[in-house]
Amino acid sequence: MASILDRKAIVAPKHFNRWFIPAAALAIHLCIGQVYAFSVFKIPLMSRFDVGEVSVGWIFSVAIAMLGLSAAFGGTWVEKSGPRKSMVVAGTAWVLGFFVAALGIATGQLWLVYFGYGFIGGIGLGIGYIAPVSTLMKWFPDRPGLATGLAIMGFGGGALIASPMSNALMVLFGGGTETENLASGLVPTFVVLALSYAVIIAAGAYVIRLPHPEWKPDGWDPSKVEATPMQTNLNVSANKALKTPQFWFLWIILFTNVTAGIGILENAAPMIQDYFPGVTAAAAAGFVGILSLANMGGRFIWSTASDYIGRKNIYLLYLGVGALLYLVIAFFGGSSLALFIVSAMLLLSFYGGGFSTIPAYLRDMFGYYQVGAIHGRILTAWAAAGIAGPLIVNSVVESQSAAGNQGPELYTLSMYIMVGLLVLGLIANVLMRPVAKKYTVEYAEQQQEVTTDAYSK
Template structure:
């Protein structure tokens, strides 16, 4: 093992946070890596539960009700939007850095940013400065989200070349399930700290910031990367010519952006996420308006919880299934089945068939989650594993774009329909038909994905130099 010299270190051994120091020793079990990844993804999955703070944050001054100087929901809405934008940007721009310094330093940096973002946000609540919440959770927290999202995934792909889908599904399932822990925990903490002079949000931010920093740091300390040319005992890499389109070659991050495959898969992820994320954000209102006087607010909340379960479970089930049917075939299922289900939903709503309405959306949301967990393995199949972390990071800009496009399609089309006299129960029909069209386009994009041309492949000398 070659030694390196870093500030504060010496030439006798690698720095503790260096990539070399994370190389696993003989006898290390690869099954120790998924828990380390989950320690990070369960934390950053809190992003999906941030909405539990929106109501209390509108009453920071008034305590029991909003005061004239309290923040509005529209003002607070930018916090989450900034976090998602910074997630995509940090994942995209830090890709090369991740491949250079390794997962431990990247994951620890994510812990500092995500945990520190909560601390800065707490100061913003105490001083009632919205800019500190934008900077804290929005920018710092968003950077922590991006770095924390991509770094464990690329490591898992290298440890599980025989089960890439299952491995990424395990970690990204944690991101989908993090909100199920964060939401009740946040509410419980706010109730605990609530007093006559405090709504309890700032104190909750402090506790969560410290807890998330500790958990993510443990994951960073536990992570290991496999030695060069490591492979599971008894496993033979599949031939490049198999129907599952798994290559043995590697493509550099910058070169990947010169291939049509990158942009086709970008569109595949963008269209799949767009078709799901807008519905996820309006699920409660949608089912109540579709079945007026039948579905209560409590039942609608149960519907949202059920969608979250399918979103989380789909991340593991679909990604694991892709190991057997192939990544391209899995996305064919997403787009074909999704288009059919979206087309059928309005008929189930008009006939009052709540059970089929709920079932359709549960399957759709499972494929929404499955799209996130299957795409890293898809990229590894197409571009190799050497730089998959950086390539995955750049592809996540599709998530950021879909995070804007999906809600805009659902919200504005619905508002337009209602403003022109369409009944609220029927206002989503045009929206879901548009989603059907988007999924058909996604099917075509996925169909066009072929093997990466050999001119983009790195030679052994180029690969060694890049490492």
């Protein structure tokens, strides 16, 4: 069993069709992307455990926090072990997390839901998220933005499938559309989702391959590729990357963009019902699905566009226009359902685009060497945002509700906070410059040669 999971067992022949690899990546990302449909479970879980917004919101926050931490600490292991073994480990943790969470719901133990879906499932999220990304960039060296968009598109689209399916399963097993019915259908829904994801992830792990050492895309000559001012042909190790200001600017950029996106996504279903009381639970689930479509589309469209206009320029769009859209929702969102939905969709497309573009931005700054490990470490920003985003919005909602406010007034303050965060990210992006050569592997090797020559003389 170990041999068929190892790197050497999955090296593709020279003429392997590289378009099978995006399908394998989509298999796992569509499954773990279910986390973005978590807001569908929010009201039923609040009813099942008789708790408030913050208590249930922490389940999502723990999952995202563990995603970032497991990606950071597991990034080097993923690079060493290869994508197949990583996908199997990730799938096992993700599925096991659902089963443990189902046990917690059935027994009325909320801490088991935290531990299952949040802690164990979050480990599966982190390993599963980064497992195919560096592999896809190796298969698409000619189009790194397209590659990362293909890899991460599925994560954004997971909720597009999971949101309506989860709602339908809760209705089926619970015997109705009322909140108490949906709460009754939670346990079998979690079990069905777990079994489905186990099969799909196993299929993706079977298909995944690494490129042959002598393979390269038809018609692509790496020697003729010219680096742009914000793109290097040199390489930086994961440890050295942490010492560069560029890594921390990118950390701030990712943190602010993700916090702003999660602020809407994690609360999407209850938010639209608070803004527009006539919206039903089924329609709210549909809204989550629409946002997932925008999230998924943004991951492919914007990251592909970054191959042409540059990563720095595309983040000016994500952060600058994103701040303006949050102001639109704060001032006018409650007056028009169409305006609210369009603004939220654009924000989620920028959110998704930010995720899919960050690996290519890292490749531009630090080269291909250990880019997977660097990607894993920068996802600690996602872990922090996974806590900050829901905590900001849920805390504001609870405090505003206690003050007697309702409807859009519950969220206005949190919208202004998100604007401030996006402006901070915008400043960090403006300050981005190429990484100094002293941090590169090539510079270190050159210095070693100089030292060796001097010693020999």
